[in-house]
Structures are given as C-alpha cells and as structure tokens.
Amino acid sequence: MRKSELFTKTTKNVPADEMARNAQLLIQAGYVHKEMAGVYSYLPLGLAVVENIKQIVREEMNAIGGQELIMSSLQPRETWEKTDRWDDKLVDVWFKSKLKNGTEVGFGWSHEEAIVGMMRSHISSYKDLPANVYQFQTKMRNELRSKSGVMRSREFVMKDMYSCSLDAKTHEDFYQKTIEAYHRIFKRLGIGEETFFTVADGGAFTDFSHEFQTICEAGEDVIYLDRKKKIAVNEEVFNDEVLAKLGLKRDELKKVKTAEVGNIFNFGTQKSEAMDFKYTDESGKEKFVHLGSYGIGVTRLVGVLVEKMADDKGLVWPEMVAPFRVYLAPLGVDPKVVKAADELYELLQKQAVEVLYDDRDVRPGEKFADADLLGTPLRVVMSEKSLEKGGLEVKKRTEKDVEIITKEELIRRLRA
Amino acid sequence: MRKSELFTKTTKNVPADEMARNAQLLIQAGYVHKEMAGVYSYLPLGLAVVENIKQIVREEMNAIGGQELIMSSLQPRETWEKTDRWDDKLVDVWFKSKLKNGTEVGFGWSHEEAIVGMMRSHISSYKDLPANVYQFQTKMRNELRSKSGVMRSREFVMKDMYSCSLDAKTHEDFYQKTIEAYHRIFKRLGIGEETFFTVADGGAFTDFSHEFQTICEAGEDVIYLDRKKKIAVNEEVFNDEVLAKLGLKRDELKKVKTAEVGNIFNFGTQKSEAMDFKYTDESGKEKFVHLGSYGIGVTRLVGVLVEKMADDKGLVWPEMVAPFRVYLAPLGVDPKVVKAADELYELLQKQAVEVLYDDRDVRPGEKFADADLLGTPLRVVMSEKSLEKGGLEVKKRTEKDVEIITKEELIRRLRA
Numbered sequence: 093m094r095k096s097e098l099f100t101k102t103t104k105n106v107p108a109d110e111m112a113r114n115a116q117l118l119i120q121a122g123y124v125h126k127e128m129a130g131v132y133s134y135l136p137l138g139l140a141v142v143e144n145i146k147q148i149v150r151e152e153m154n155a156i157g158g159q160e161l162i163m164s165s166l167q168p169r170e171t172w173e174k175t176d177r178w179d180d181k182l183v184d185v186w187f188k189s190k191l192k193n194g195t196e197v198g199f200g201w202s203h204e205e206a207i208v209g210m211m212r213s214h215i216s217s218y219k220d221l222p223a224n225v226y227q228f229q230t231k232m233r234n235e236l237r238s239k240s241g242v243m244r245s246r247e248f249v250m251k252d253m254y255s256c257s258l259d260a261k262t263h264e265d266f267y268q269k270t271i272e273a274y275h276r277i278f279k280r281l282g283i284g285e286e287t288f289f290t291v292a293d294g295g296a297f298t299d300f301s302h303e304f305q306t307i308c309e310a311g312e313d314v315i316y317l318d319r320k321k322k323i324a325v326n327e328e329v330f331n332d333e334v335l336a337k338l339g340l341k342r343d344e345l346k347k348v349k350t351a352e353v354g355n356i357f358n359f360g361t362q363k364s365e366a367m368d369f370k371y372t373d374e375s376g377k378e379k380f381v382h383l384g385s386y387g388i389g390v391t392r393l394v395g396v397l398v399e400k401m402a403d404d405k406g407l408v409w410p411e412m413v414a415p416f417r418v419y420l421a422p423l424g425v426d427p428k429v430v431k432a433a434d435e436l437y438e439l440l441q442k443q444a445v446e447v448l449y450d451d452r453d454v455r456p457g458e459k460f461a462d463a464d465l466l467g468t469p470l471r472v473v474m475s476e477k478s479l480e481k482g483g484l485e486v487k488k489r490t491e492k493d494v495e496i497i498t499k500e501e502l503i504r505r506l507r508a
Numbered sequence: 509m510r511k512s513e514l515f516t517k518t519t520k521n522v523p524a525d526e527m528a529r530n531a532q533l534l535i536q537a538g539y540v541h542k543e544m545a546g547v548y549s550y551l552p553l554g555l556a557v558v559e560n561i562k563q564i565v566r567e568e569m570n571a572i573g574g575q576e577l578i579m580s581s582l583q584p585r586e587t588w589e590k591t592d593r594w595d596d597k598l599v600d601v602w603f604k605s606k607l608k609n610g611t612e613v614g615f616g617w618s619h620e621e622a623i624v625g626m627m628r629s630h631i632s633s634y635k636d637l638p639a640n641v642y643q644f645q646t647k648m649r650n651e652l653r654s655k656s657g658v659m660r661s662r663e664f665v666m667k668d669m670y671s672c673s674l675d676a677k678t679h680e681d682f683y684q685k686t687i688e689a690y691h692r693i694f695k696r697l698g699i700g701e702e703t704f705f706t707v708a709d710g711g712a713f714t715d716f717s718h719e720f721q722t723i724c725e726a727g728e729d730v731i732y733l734d735r736k737k738k739i740a741v742n743e744e745v746f747n748d749e750v751l752a753k754l755g756l757k758r759d760e761l762k763k764v765k766t767a768e769v770g771n772i773f774n775f776g777t778q779k780s781e782a783m784d785f786k787y788t789d790e791s792g793k794e795k796f797v798h799l800g801s802y803g804i805g806v807t808r809l810v811g812v813l814v815e816k817m818a819d820d821k822g823l824v825w826p827e828m829v830a831p832f833r834v835y836l837a838p839l840g841v842d843p844k845v846v847k848a849a850d851e852l853y854e855l856l857q858k859q860a861v862e863v864l865y866d867d868r869d870v871r872p873g874e875k876f877a878d879a880d881l882l883g884t885p886l887r888v889v890m891s892e893k894s895l896e897k898g899g900l901e902v903k904k905r906t907e908k909d910v911e912i913i914t915k916e917e918l919i920r921r922l923r924a
Contacts, residue, residue, distance in 0.1 A: 164543045
C-alpha cells in the first residue's frame, strides 16, 4: 500500500487520557482509535495485526480438529440462569439491556452456556462425539476499571474453543493436544520462550485450571516460575501443598509479573449436568458429555506484543504479525530514485510481499521516524547514494546496522 | 471435510417457533442456530456462507479504494448527541446499557457518527482526502418485531462504507464508482439480474437516497420497476413529481415486492457541519468534508439468497457462496467404492476444491436428501454401478439430470 493513500496519520503526541503504554503507542501509530475508556476501534493497520493473529490461531485450532463458528453476542436470560450465571451479584461483568417488550437480554462476556445450549441440538449419540468448536468473538465485559489499554478492554476479541468429549480419558487427550497447539501459537507469535504453562485455580470444577502466562511488566498477574522445568504456579494457588503436588521447590521458583494470554479449563460433567447435555452410549445408556473450554485473548495479545517488543522509537512487530513486512522509503524526489522505488514496489507486490510504500514528499527524518513508530520488520531505503552503491539500504527494525544490498538479494531474503 | 466429522446435523423437522422460510431451512440444514427471536448464531456452514459473501464484498470495496477497519460496538452517548441521534424518541432501535459508574453506553446500530468522530483525528488537510473506509460490523438493532429470519435480525452483519471527499464533484464520482461496485457484487452473488438500482427517500439531507432492491416475495419493500431501463422507484417516493424528474412513465412500471440489499446515501456536508469535521484547502481555507455512506446487509443477503433460490428439497447456493462446491457421496460399503471415493476426496482437496465427503454408513436416500438440503452446487455419487460405467455420477443441484463422467472430466469441469 502507498502511504499517501493510507488515511491514518502518526503523531508524536502521547495521548493525555491514556495511561497504558500499549494503547499510547497504538494510538500514536494510527493502529487503534480510542472510543472511550476501555473501548478501542481497530484502524486498518490494527485490524491487520488482529487478523494475522487470528489466522495463526485459526490454523492451529483447525489442525487439532476445531470447527469454526460464530455465536451471537445477544444472550437470553434463560440460557444463563440454569448455571446461576445471570445474576449480577454472581457475575459482575454483564452488560444488559432490554427488548421492546421488556425482556432482559445480555451481551456475551463468555459463551460456555450458549455453546452448550446450541450443541444439545446436534449431539445426541456417542457417534456425534468428539465435537470441538471455536470462534473469534467480540466479548463485552463491564469492567469496573479499564486502565491497561487493549490488554483489558470492555470490548475485546477472544478465541474461545469448547470441547465435547465422551469421557474423562478422551477429554484429557484433547486437553493435551490443545496445550501443544497453544505452545505452537505462542511460538509463532514470537513469545514462545517467554510464555509459560501455569497451574492456576480450578474453581468449583476441578483441582486446577491451566493458564498460559507471558512475562510482561504491564501484566496483571504474578506467577512463580521454574524456568528449567518450564512450568509456573499462579500466585492464587501458590502454597506448599500445591508445590508438593507439582514436585516444585520454593527456592527454585522466581516471582515474575505476567499477562495471561491463554487459559484452559476442564469442566468435567458439571456444566453438562446443570444444562442436561447428554449422549447415548453404544449400549444405549445416557451419559453426560465431558466439557472443556480453551481461551486465547486475541486483542490482549496485541497489547502484550506491544508491551514486550516496543522500544523508545515505537512499535516492533514480529514478522508473522506485522501489517507489512517491508517499509519502502525512497529519499528525495530525484526521478531516478522515484522510478527505481516504483519498480521495486511493483515487484514486491507481484511477489506477494506486504509492503508499505512511503511515497510522500517529506524529509528523510520523517520517513525514518514513521518506519520506526509503525514497527515494520524491514526498512528498505532507496536514495541516489544507495543506487550508486549498487542498490538499496536495508535495516531490520530490531537492529541498528544498515546494509547495502541488491534488489535481487532483497527478494532472495524475503523468500527465505 | 468429512461429513462424519462435521458436528452439525440436518433435520426434517421444521422448527415450530420459526415463521421465516429462510431461517427454517438454515436451521434444518444446520447452518444457523436460533438463540432467541431475531438472534441467530452461525454454525460452520453458515459462517462459511457469510465469509464467502464478505470476501466478494471486500474485494470490490478494496478495488475502489476502500480501507477496511473495525469500529467498536460500544458507543458513548456524546458521539451521538451532536447529531441528535441518541434520544430513544428519535432513534428507536438502540440497545443501551450502563457502565459501573452509571454512564450510559449504546451498542452500535449504525456507525456514521463514530466514523466521523474517528476520521477527525486523521483528516485535516486537502492532502488527506479522499478517504474511504469500510467495515464488516455486527450491528445491534432493537427491532420491535423480528419475523423475517436472518433477513431482519436484532444482531446482524453489515458492510458499511463511508466516504470523505473534498467537494460535491469528487463525492459524486465516488458515489458512481460505488454503484458500479455494488452491481458487480450482486452479479457475483448470482442475483445481478434481479437486483435493481432504486430511487428512495433522501431524508433531511438530499432529494433522494439510492437502494439496491432484489425481487423477493419475502422482502419487506415494494418498488415500481422499469425493467428495460433497469431502474426502480421505492413506493415511499412514488408520485408523479418524482416520476417526471426521473423520466419514468407510470404505465411502464411494475409493482414488485423486494428486499433491500444495499443502500447508498449522500450526506453532503450536513453531518460534518454537525460534528465539526473540516479540512484546510490549498489556499488555507477551512471547508467541511463531503460525506457518503454505503451499506450492504451481509447476513440479510444470506436470507435473500435462500428465499430466492431454495426449492422444496432445500437450500440452493450459487457457486461463489456455497460452503462446499462438491458433495461427494459413495453409496454402500463395497471396499472398491470406498477406496475410489477416498482417493477422489484426497485428489479434490489437493486441487483446492471445497468438498463435503459424506463418508457416513447410511442409506443412499439419506445422503441424497442431505446433499439437496445443504444446497451444494454439485453432487458426485460413486457406486459399484457408476464405477462399472466408467467413473462417477454427477448432478447439479439446480438440474434433474445425472451424468456419468470420468474423474479426469470432473477435475476438468471444476477447473473451468
């Protein structure tokens, strides 16, 4: 895309009403727009980041047999009363409204009950199981405060998957498969080394639930981490009994601040009992379905990536997530340079390389500053000087050194 | 995909609580799930249809310079008070709720005001114009009644585009471009011949707005159509004065029932004046931005396609929209047949042909009934008989005749 055509503008002004570093930078770079506290719109570059993350998650969910669907945001009261999760005293994040006839409706902050209600229409026999479904849903949560930018918004995109299994054993198998898929996702997002499988509170259903926690100063969680064993304990269940159960030693653990990027939960049959979700087994006997739920905070991940990777010059995106792989900046208005840049832009597009072409007639410093602020992985500069030296000047966003290479070498590297 | 793995089931039972034919069929075929009156979830096949429609619309919007983004559903009161559209007495479809601190919030039923508010942060100079942005948004509308299935839901997906132009002339150029893009979209969706550019009420802003109306018995609109001139007049502005202005003759028009699938609207500068949306022209003078809005009802189109194309056996999808191009059904459990079907399934997947492989051990009649109900464009049957005759039996969903062709011929036809 030509930068002259991209309608969003960058700004050096740090938004005064925004405390979170991630939202400040995303707003300054024109990735998001703040509608009100805790509510953000995603402009073209921000939407591209969200979609790139979604695509990675989608591929991994499909690979383990997930089927994508999309549930409604509007939720009827009855669906949630069965499990006692309609009452504002028990669930304090509902946004609720009323139909014209006075009927109360809620806006989905989770979809466990809705999914179970829907699955009951399709699952009745052991032949119908397993069934694993997921969605990318815009969840609404009426948070008391919202000061963490896109890491905790009142409206956010979440991938939530739900598994329906025959029994505890097949449930456990899928649970393990999902753990592996989650590790692959965080690795592909560039935070694999910093994201840890974490034992957390299991609530009413089970001993423990499991989280994926990414080391992040701006996170809201605290975990005790055994880096060698690659396992952690959420501070909410950090006690001697739990440590003994997990075979962990207190003095080998490090206390770190983290952001929860994923969580997985075994409901056993408790929720299917509450909602009467049964199947008939081979012998004709009715049994309750084993349920699990598996979340990944998609827009939260946008915030976590910013917090972890950005530097004092702006955003830094991992290759798989960046809206553009290349920031192409010709310097000056020399017709030879402009022609060479135009040609390279066309060539890269033909090679299906996503490129932002800074075709504006502005000072080099402004182009360099935007290239940094936007966080594009590779900056490619063309100037009279670079052409004399044999081509173009490349610089990775994460490195300081520049290098002069030929057009052919650039293409070769982008293909690698 | 293997049908044995698809979790959704078909049913012969017409849902008793559903009056609209489109929703009845979509529910019976497992495309959607009804959450409550006017609220539907989209199961894997339904989501595929929605995404296919979105992709066609996206390509055409990008082709005319649209930039995709996604605005928040949550809307602050202030944004809409400036244009007097917050008050429930003036806009009667708001769903509203409250933050914990008592602040009222709404859920977007439209995004005109929100878009203008956001664009003001990025547009200030004539150099920033034109800027045309669009989104696929899940709109919430608190409809008094909802009896038309997915053709008028309380929660639905809409493509809304907004254009910001320098002046009336450049606005008009883009308006015309969009009209052409809309014609291409409806043509690609298979309803081009039945969808008409229609003159409608312009409200407070302009003489007329324009709609795209598709002939449809289940539609809620009435137009007066001149088929030869390919233009129509919405009954709301059907009078002698308007006919004279448009050069239409009363006795050459036919009254038909239609569904509004698109609408385009010229706001002039009225909304930018109300919201103080200005730019500085080349001479340094401040001017108001010319605005237009352009909608397409994505999930409504799902309903319109069903209503127009379905027959007494079930759904019928145009090729570009169907979740699968091929329904592959081996008959019986003869190992030779199963092996040949398995091989064809793999071959089609390698050719990137979307295929639903009915690998279930059920009666042929059940497979035929599902193939029809699901509306897949091409049914491919393999049996001992077909193999003896040289290959496989193909039948288009819209035709009665079957034909025996070779595997190679099938591939050739699917490529064409």
